[in-house]
Amino acid sequence: MITQDDGSAYSKPMLSTGFTKNKDAEALVMSNAVQMSEQLNMSIRTQTSVQNIDTEKQTILVDNETIEYSKLVLATGASPFKLKFVKPESDRIFSINDLDDYRAFRTASQGKKHVAIVGTGLIGCEYANDLLNGEYEVSLIGLSQHVLDTMLPPEASECVTKSLSDAGANFYFERSVVDIQETVDGVIVELDNGEKISADIAISAIGLAPNTKLASESGIETNKGITCDRSLETSAKNVYTLGDCAEVDGMVMLYVLPM
Ligand SMILES: Cc1cc2nc3c(=O)[nH]c(=O)nc-3n(C[C@H](O)[C@H](O)[C@H](O)COP(=O)(O)OP(=O)(O)OC[C@H]3O[C@@H](n4cnc5c(N)ncnc54)[C@H](O)[C@@H]3O)c2cc1C
Structure with missing residues (x-):
């Protein structure tokens, strides 16, 4: 898993309940990246941006390092207007x-x-x-x-x-x-x-706009979001998308449930 942020696991809807539940940002964190990586037995790269995807070679470019994938999921979220x-x-x-x-x-x-x-x-x-x-x-x-x-x-x-x-x-x-x-x-x-x-x-x-730049610059089809079919596969083979950045049947749903 590669993320631009610090990899803390938290529930995003809780960000608008902090005063009601008397929780600041630290109290909303359920586990940090190290704990999550141990719990899920996976490697997590934090504060790291994926710069490019080569959909032919099935590789991504991260910090000038090329990493191979067999399946890739784009869950890049959305950014506020x-x-x-x-x-x-x-x-x-x-x-x-x-x-x-x-x-x-x-x-x-x-x-x-x-x-x-x-x-x-x-x-x-x-x-x-x-x-x-x-x-x-x-x-x-x-x-x-x-x-x-x-x-x-x-x-x-x-x-x-x-x-x-x-x-x-x-x-x-x-x-x-x-x-x-x-x-x-x-x-x-x-x-x-x-x-x-x-x-x-x-x-x-x-409002928010889906983060589509990485996909579009890598030649993956985008519209309002990263377009995909009902199995969430994008125009590129073995590349999937979900969450706020995904567009399914012309719809972008910026909520937890459609993820
Ligand atoms: C205050 C608030 C309250 C909400 N309340 C509700 C609610 O009550 N009910 C509800 O259903 N929804 C709610 N939502 C919406 C819901 O939280 C989101 O729909 C959901 O969390 C989106 O998850 P996501 O994983 O798609 O995106 P995000 O959580 O935004 O994750 C995107 C990730 O992609 C990473 N990333 C992006 N680009 C790159 C790149 N190039 N390289 C590496 N990493 C990258 C980012 O660092 C980030 O980790 C709320 C949202 C907010 C902000």
Whole structure:
């Protein structure tokens, strides 16, 4: 197994339950790479990127070393869309999609009171709920009329909106964010109607794009995700894909269950 991160085993949905369950990033780790490698009797290379796949020779290029495979599984995940005005090195505006992101967010949230969340989809709502449980003030900004509008029928979506609102969430619906300025002690989120929301830190939860670059640069067919058939085999023989990066029957499903 080869991974770009530190190889810690954790349940990603737990990243949005940290305040509710009183667990920081370290407490969410179930086992580290060494323990997992012993448990599963496999070798795990951490902090390592696969640079290229040669689908004819059935090899991958890792740190200038060529490794042969008989079967290869691409489970490269997805990356958050970034708001174009957010600096990559920002320590006030966070996209949280892995344990390192969560660690940085938890550190920044210490001693803070008000979190602005851009995006009213699954991740935005999960963080709103968790932060409210952690007694933060929460402001949610979204393009739609209600939360989770692409996932739920209107009645259910209204119901979730009401529950979060009753728990104290402030909503800014049918609004887009045109800028987020970082000030000495916080952020100012500017909306398309000119309204400005002051908060201590912000979360950007505006969606994810499947990581297809490694596959496409290696000549494997991609569309929204890495395309595969119902047995999860890609256009390249003996190369399979699953998880957030996979596209099956034109669908990319960014949830645990379809994995
Ligand atoms: C906060 C949060 C809450 C969520 N809540 C839920 C929920 O309640 N229910 C639900 O169903 N889903 C939820 N999800 C979604 C779910 O967690 C994901 O769908 C799932 O974890 C994706 O797993 P994956 O293995 O495909 O991708 P990832 O977990 O992203 O793993 C991708 C791996 O690929 C590695 N990688 C990428 N490119 C390379 C390369 N070139 N070389 C080497 N390694 C590479 C990365 O280092 C990483 O280890 C949530 C997600 C988040 C962020």
